[in-house]
Amino acid sequence: MTDEPVPLRIRPVDQGKEWSEETLERARAIIARYPQKKSAVMPLLFLAMAEDGRLTSTGMRQVADLVGITPAQVLSVASFYTMYKRDRTGKYLISACTSISCMLADGDEVFEAIETEAGVPHGETDEEGLISVEHVECIGACGGATAVQVNYELIEGVTPEKARELVRWLQQERPQTVNTDQMQEMFGGRRSFDWAIAEEDSAVGPFPAFPSLGTVGRNGERSQ
Numbered sequence: 409m410t411d412e413p414v415p416l417r418i419r420p421v422d423q424g425k426e427w428s429e430e431t432l433e434r435a436r437a438i439i440a441r442y443p444q445k446k447s448a449v450m451p452l453l454f455l456a457m458a459e460d461g462r463l464t465s466t467g468m469r470q471v472a473d474l475v476g477i478t479p480a481q482v483l484s485v486a487s488f489y490t491m492y493k494r495d496r497t498g499k500y501l502i503s504a505c506t507s508i509s510c511m512l513a514d515g516d517e518v519f520e521a522i523e524t525e526a527g528v529p530h531g532e533t534d535e536e537g538l539i540s541v542e543h544v545e546c547i548g549a550c551g552g553a554t555a556v557q558v559n560y561e562l563i564e565g566v567t568p569e570k571a572r573e574l575v576r577w578l579q580q581e582r583p584q585t586v587n588t589d590q591m592q593e594m595f596g597g598r599r600s601f602d603w604a605i606a607e608e609d610s611a612v613g614p615f616p617a618f619p620s621l622g623t624v625g626r627n628g629e630r631s632q
């Protein structure tokens with residue numbers, strides 16, 4: 409036993425860039441949807457991620473300034489949720505659910521198929537920066553297990569074979585945009601809700617949709 413103090417490990421946060429007027433305009437439009445500015449913190453963090461490719465200290469400071477809270481408060485939100493990335497991910501982030509409902513529907517095998525086909529283990533990105541892979545906790549689509557997301561766009565009823573096809577499709581086709589409807593058609597199976605309402609940016613409710621992250625832009629481009 410030693411009396412030596414244990415050094416504190418503080419994770420460095422990358423600097424980002426100041427937001428353009430266009431991004432500020434998008435931020436103001438997001439804030440206007442909420443009765444209180446600070447309620448917009450979470451979508452604004454996705455906007456900050458889209459701006460710099462990951463969450464940066466500059467991005468979080470701008471969110472804080474816009475909604476009138478401290479950067480430390482913004483960081484406390486950002487560091488709680490795993491979907492906010494402080495490291496750059498690949499062009500395609502594949503998230504496979506391995507929580508209980510998906511696990512009972514071959515979720516571990518689906519995840520293993522993705523890791524093997526991509527040649528990328530959990531939490532890593534391939535050398536080219538094309539594909540990142542992660543296993544995640546329940547993403548709210550248990551009725552459509554096994555659930556997989558690409559850039560947070562959902563695919564339900566994925567089998568190991570379809571998961572391998574999905575990875576090969578991303579590697580070979582390198583689509584400019586990814587969206588739920590197309591990927592569900594190509595690689596999905598049984599869905600939670602067939603009554604989902606199509607959104608104009610192609611993501612469907614009631615699943616999480618991230619227009620502020622810009623996985624699918626109004627003009628069909630992806631924003632990062």
Ligand code: FES
Nearest residue numbers: 505510546549550
């Ligand atoms: S357990 Fe996989 S989506 Fe809920």
